[in-house]
Structure formats: C-alpha cells, structure tokens
Amino acid sequence: MDPFIITAVDCxxxxxxxxxxxxxxxxxxHETTAMTFPTxxxxxxxxxxxxxxxxxxxxxxxxxxxxxxxxxxxxHVELISDRFKQLSWETAQDDNQELHMRVISRFxxxxxxxxxxxxxxxEIYQKRNEQLNNLFNTLSTT
Amino acid sequence: MDADNTxxxxxxxxxxxxxxxxxxxxxxxxxKDQKLWSKISHFGNKKKSIxxxxxxxxxxxxxxxxxxxxxxxxxxxxxxxxxxIETKTRGLVxxxxxxxxxxxxDMGDSGSDVSDDEKQAERDSVAPEGVKNLRWSKIxxxxxPGDPKATDSSLSELSNLSVSKSALExxxxxxxxx
Numbered sequence: 195m196d197p198f199i200i201t202a203v204d205c206x207x208x209x210x211x212x213x214x215x216x217x218x219x220x221x222x223x224h225e226t227t228a229m230t231f232p233t234x235x236x237x238x239x240x241x242x243x244x245x246x247x248x249x250x251x252x253x254x255x256x257x258x259x260x261x262x263x264x265x266x267x268x269x270h271v272e273l274i275s276d277r278f279k280q281l282s283w284e285t286a287q288d289d290n291q292e293l294h295m296r297v298i299s300r301f302x303x304x305x306x307x308x309x310x311x312x313x314x315x316x317e318i319y320q321k322r323n324e325q326l327n328n329l330f331n332t333l334s335t336t
Numbered sequence: 337m338d339a340d341n342t343x344x345x346x347x348x349x350x351x352x353x354x355x356x357x358x359x360x361x362x363x364x365x366x367x368k369d370q371k372l373w374s375k376i377s378h379f380g381n382k383k384k385s386i387x388x389x390x391x392x393x394x395x396x397x398x399x400x401x402x403x404x405x406x407x408x409x410x411x412x413x414x415x416x417x418x419x420x421i422e423t424k425t426r427g428l429v430x431x432x433x434x435x436x437x438x439x440x441x442d443m444g445d446s447g448s449d450v451s452d453d454e455k456q457a458e459r460d461s462v463a464p465e466g467v468k469n470l471r472w473s474k475i476x477x478x479x480x481p482g483d484p485k486a487t488d489s490s491l492s493e494l495s496n497l498s499v500s501k502s503a504l505e506x507x508x509x510x511x512x513x514x
Contacts, residue, residue: 230337232342232343235344237345240348257344262347263349266348
C-alpha cells in the first residue's frame with residue numbers, strides 16, 4: 195500500500211494578489227502561492243487498538259479526517275479548523291491516493307489594494323462574492 | 337496548512353494494517369516544490385536517470401513523495417504545453433480561414449466568367465499534385481506554397497503531439513517507477 199499524498203489549495207483571493215506582485219508563473223503546479231502540503235499523515239486501520247490523538251506538544255490547528263474503503267478509495271473528507279473552511283475535495287483521476295482539497299482561509303483586508311488597478315479590484319470583488327456564495331452553500335449543506 | 341500545524345488521519349475501513357509502516361513526518365512547502373521542479377525539469381538533458389535516494393536525503397523527504405510529486409509536476413507541465421499547442425493551432429486555423437476567404441474573394445473577382453464545371457475540372461486536375469505536395473509537406477514539415485492543405489498537415493503534426501504526450505507520460509511513469 196502506497197502512502198497518501200495530500201495537497202490543499204487556499205482559494206482566498208489574497209493569494210492571487212500576492213502572486214501578481216511576485217515573480218510567479220514558472221512552476222507548473224501553482225500559479226499562486228496558495229498550495230500547501232499537509233504531510234503529517236497518520237493511518238488508522240481496522241485492527242489498530244490503541245490510537246493516540248495527543249497533540250499537546252505540537253501546535254496543531256487543523257485536523258483533516260479522511261475516510262477510505264478497503265480499496266483505499268476516499269469516501270469522505272472532513273476538515274476541523276478555526277482558520278480554514280473546506281470547500282471541496284477530489285482525488286487525482288489517475289491516483290486514488292492523491293487527495294486534493296480546496297479550502298478557504300479567513301478574509302483579510304488587502305494591504306496592497308491601494309496599488310491595484312480598478313479592473314483588478316473589480317475582479318477581486320467578483321471573486322470574493324463567488325467565494326461567499328461557495329461558503330454559504332457549504333454552510334447550508336452542513 | 338503544513339506538517340507543523342495540520343495533522344491528517346486516514347481511516348481505512350475494512351482493512352488491517354498488515355505490516356504497513358507509517359511514513360515519517362516531514363516538511364514540504366512551495367520553496368521545496370520549486371527546488372524539486374528546477375532539479376527534475378532538467379532530467380533528460382544531460383542526466384539519464386534521477387538519483388532518488390540522493391534527492392530524498394537532500395530534501396529530507398521520503399522517496400515515494402518525491403516520485404509522485406515529480407510525476408504530478410511533469411504531468412501538469414505537459415498539460416500546460418498541450419494547452420499552448422491548442423491555442424497556437426487555433427491561431428493557425430484562424431489564419432488559414434482568413435487566408436482562404438481572401439483567396440476566394442480574389443478568385444471570385446478575376447474568374448467571374450469561368451463556369452462552375454470548368455472550375456471543378458481545374459480542381460480535379462490539380463488534386464493529385466496537391467496530394468503529392470501534402471505528402472512532401474508532411475515529410476519536410478513545411479508549408480508548400482500554393483497548397484492550402486499544407487497548413488492542415490502542420491495541424492495534423494500538432495494534433496499528433498497529444499498522442500506523443502500520452503506516450504511520454506507513460507514513459508515518464510515507467511522511468512519514475514510509479
């Protein structure tokens with residue numbers, strides 16, 4: 195059995211602004227600075243008896259619970275966090291054990307807003323509206 | 337969300353551990369990802385193979401992660417190239433359409449006294465030559481002047497790239513031993 199690989203993309207529009215101000219675009223997998231890699235992964239099998247979930251020594255702020263069936267196909271993903279809200283998840287088409295999550299972090303004031311052209315500000319405004327709609331939809335289904 | 341502030345629990349239903357050893361906790365971020373891409377994207381230029389063990393030591397990251405991540409980066413890179421090729425192909429088609437329309441207008445102006453039957457006969461007599469030019473243009477990968485199908489041949493060359501891309505992806509998987 196291969197270990198899982200998990201990636202999470204923060205859909206907060208602030209990352210687009212950061213990427214616009216940076217020198218990005220040379221890397222194939224993230225046009226923005228929004229991709230993160232939760233690589234602290236623990237496995238719970240049917241025959242595991244003692245499961246330790248003690249994280250007092252660590253600064254754990256987000257917990258992701260991934261449920262799979264016996265074929266290791268992901269059936270459910272849940273994010274427990276004060277800072278992020280899960281929008282959606284999917285596995286790679288060619289690899290069941292590669293999980294890709296879309297999350298959204300807290301909205302923050304855009305510090306660089308003064309330097310942005312009106313066109314870009316309107317685009318950001320539109321995206322935030324879409325994100326709020328997305329959030330509203332996820333809240334109404336839970 | 338990284339290895340320091342996030343923990344992921346994978347709950348496997350209906351399956352026992354069967355000796356599965358959990359991979360160690362490691363740290364991976366965009367900086368490392370960029371670095372990995374800058375290293376593996378030169379793969380094939382000079383080096384014939386990737387020394388995963390060395391990379392694993394260098395990045396302090398398990399090999400399985402590096403291999404899968406490399407494959408994903410290459411696959412996405414290929415997809416970006418594919419999109420660029422599609423855009424360029426579309427541009428060529430548009431150019432060709434514009435050229436054809438201009439040619440038709442020119443012919444319409446100058447050949448208004450030629451009957452439709454005569455035009456068809458002329459096209460039929462030119463056709464074998466056009467086919468020959470098309471073959472040559474495929475071989476030489478050049479546009480043959482006066483042969484409107486020449487662009488089609490370059491387009492078919494471009495569309496063949498998607499086949500090559502899949503083959504490349506398969507070859508890549510094999511090389512990455514995934």
